[in-house]
Amino acid sequence: MAVEPLTLSLTENRLGVIGLNGSGKTTFARMINGLMKPTTGKVIVNGRDTRDEKTALADVGFIFQSPQNQIILPIVKDDIAFGLKGRGFSKAEIDRKVELVLARFNAEELATRRAHELSGGELQIAALCSVLATGPNILILDEPTNQLDLRNRALVQKTIDGLEENVVVITHDLELISGFERVLLFHEGRLETDAPAAEAITRYRELAV
Amino acid sequence: MQSLYVEGNSALHRLSPRAKIFSLFLLGFVLFLGDNLPLLAIVTLLTALIYRSIGLSLKESAVRLRPLLLTIVIVALFTLIVSPWHVALATLLRLTALMLFAAAVTATTTITQFMDEITALARPLERTGWVKADDIGLAVGLVLRFVPEIIARYHAISEAHAARGLKVRPATILTPLIILTLRDADNIAAAIDARGIRRHVS
Amino acid sequence: MSTRDLVLAALFAAIIVALGLLPPIYLGFIPVPITAQSLGVMMAGVVLGARRATIAVLIVLVLVAIGLPVLSGGRGGFAAFVAPTSGFLFGWVFAAFVTGFLSERLVHGNQSGLVQTVSFFLAAMIGGIVVLYAFGIAYLALAANIGLKQAFVGSMAFIPGDVIKAFVAALVGRAVMAGYPLLRIRA
16 A cells, blocks of 8 residues: 655654545554655664664564554463563563563463463453563554454453553444544555644544445 | 374483483384394393383274284285285384384383474574574474464354355365465564564564 | 464464374274364365475474374374384474475366365375375384284274275365465466
8 A cells, every 4th residue: 555755754652544445554663663665765763774674673663453463372371481581681671571471471370371262352461561672662452352252352442541652553343542632644655644633533524424 | 183192201302402312313214124033022022121111001002003013914914915024014013113112212201302403403503594593493392383263263163154154165165274374474573572572573 | 484484384283283182083883983173184285285395294293293192082192103103204294394395286276176175185096095094004004013014904994984084185185275275286
């Protein structure tokens, strides 16, 4: 999905991205962490160009919408630890980081659980821990509640609200971003509205009819 | 999934994985060198003693070894039909000795020890560009992670078939099983890449 | 190797393991159950092609080597590598490769569904039976200290079952290619 050229400077702590399917919002989100590279122009994250492979990804965590496809090892704490491999930490340091990140979300009991026994919400929390363990300062969540039932949805919303990192949420779930200071509305490949949540959501409702 | 490792502190437990594997190769080589029946019998007895030393109950040992032993007995019986009795007996002893020692090596070495060994052996091969040592651990983890999901998916598909009154036929279950499972590959790969786990791969 | 290819191979290895854990399939007209795991190896070839199918099988062998009971019947560990039938286990690697290699060469996008199925069947037969049995029989002859001809006669009984598996693999290969093509073939 192509997105028309635009120039943006994102500095807010909370950024929402909404739009119909195929509007270009996912393409936009994947440019921020370098999963997709721009064909013209550039994307600079924390002062670094995303085309510089080695550094760009490290600062940006990305949570995908399907909960079960992000935990890639059978036991949660092993999955979190795996992302910390090869960065020069000792085993003790890695174990400590795993403990700390789980404690942040009061999710210590998830550590020894098997991934395939977890609910969608628990999997998303575990995925958050895996991604945040490496210490990114920006977190992108791509439709994080899409596949969750009501209870799990509430759990994830509560968790997102408590995050200190800079958070970008792409979503259909308007309640998730209703309090955000800045929301981008994409429509048919271009940036339609760039405004606080209430205004963007109103415009979105107009377009969706 | 329960591994075949048995907790314990026998001499074999304390031996390094590399030494055990080397011994297995050596045993195989030695066993196939000669036809000396008394010697083969002694070696087989020794491997049986080694197997007993790892600490499994007789019942548990029987459960583990039965399928393999059955194959060996059938082959030995078949050999009896086409060869003299002492050749068949030699075959029975050789294969049994190998099986016992191999099973003992597996039972006294943890998965972690094996994985460390395999990763270490694969490192020098990275230069050829054929394999990345860390990918082996990732691949093993991925399999163990998704086997339960695949089994659950299989049951879901069977149930859906039954609910529609369709007969359970291999091709009509295996096709959706494979497609649904492999379709996840893109998402899983994206999650792996987003976390920078295979950073060493460009 | 791309992350996607690695994941595809690992997922298929997981399918092969799962097939070993599920109960054997009865085909109705034959009273003997078919263990689906060797069918899994053929399917890896027709679905993923030579390279990824071979890697999938190698991953399964690593799982066996490290002491996991992933072979049907709960077998695993080094004992599975030194049994008289281990040639059929090592042979999986070459069976997957040849099945995949032939699938990539024999099947074309512009063939009818029937021709594609026949091509997959040939690939599965040559890889999953001819090549596999070559390794299995050779190893059996060595391990049991019997002649090649005798080893062949001893293994013959399993061929009809494997021919049926090749047929199922062909049907699956064609159906998967129609629904989610992964094979690199000529259009």
